């Protein structure tokens with residue numbers, strides 16, 4: 365069986381990766397439609413050896429005939445158009461934050477809560493979680509299945525590509541100017557210089573002093589893990605890395621999990637690769653895992669300051685497992701089991 369697929373935001377960093385991943389995984393695409401803004405009018409994007417012209421979102425009378433629509437064009441486009449695509453018969457897999465916490469909308473990481481996909485029937489929408497949340501819950505799941513997790517303390521080291529193509533260009537342009545000894549161009553995407561700097565500020569600040577990115581990690585983790593009682597506290601930091609998010613994750617469990625046991629549980633879990641030979645200088649590195657679809661875990665060790673604690677270093681490609689790959693995996697579940 366083949367499916368009519370749409371990618372909304374097809375010209376963006378995540379949208380382009382969605383096309384690449386659909387192609388790599390040989391998703392059964394019958395017809396493909398691409399949508400972006402007025403800025404991309406007339407642009408043609410290659411897919412499986414064909415050139416497909418981008419349509420300007422909003423100029424269509426209807427969206428009928430689309431089976432699966434992958435959205436990554438920002439939350440306001442998702443709020444407006446996901447219900448329209450769904451009303452015309454598509455199942456929307458939305459990469460924005462717009463629908464994630466809607467109780468009617470499932471929030472899915474296929475390795476963790478694949479059963480939740482069934483709830484697409486409520487609104488015709490499935491939400492793809494935040495990039496930092498996805499890679500963390502994949503690493504938490506095999507440990508959680510062995511012993512309930514009470515609390516997680518996470519600090520992130522997030523690549524600029526998570527903020528889109530303009531952010532990638534901003535790091536590049538600032539770095540080039542710095543190398544030439546020129547005055548750095550004014551930041552447009554980030555609140556401060558990102559080259560040779562770390563910014564403890566991703567998305568907007570909320571009344572509680574946390575950023576929205578930090579609270580996404582708190583709230584989405586509870587929803588995906590289906591456990592409101594997991595305590596999560598996060599500090600999310602943008603670092604001058606192009607591709608790949610890293611996270612230092614501290615976990616407190618109910619039962620003791622030795623480092624050795626954790627290594628075994630993580631190694632046996634689908635979608636995780638353990639790289640943990642510190643003596644050989646082997647641990648997951650952003651520049652090495654960019655381009656890969658798995659979640660990489662290393663630096664696995666017991667937290668000696670508490671009874672049942674672990675520390676992990678978790679790294680994944682934010683445009684792939686953190687966004688496009690996870691969305692395409694959800695589409696694969698839909699295609700195999702539901703549509």
Ligand code: A2P
Pocket residue numbers: 372373374375376377378379399400401402403404421436437438441527528529530
């Ligand atoms: P466009 O390239 O035409 O601006 P990124 O996250 O890399 O910045 O990408 C955002 C994606 O969302 C792009 O494909 C962008 O299209 C798309 N997009 C942004 N604003 C709109 C809009 N008003 N209507 C449709 N697509 C939009």
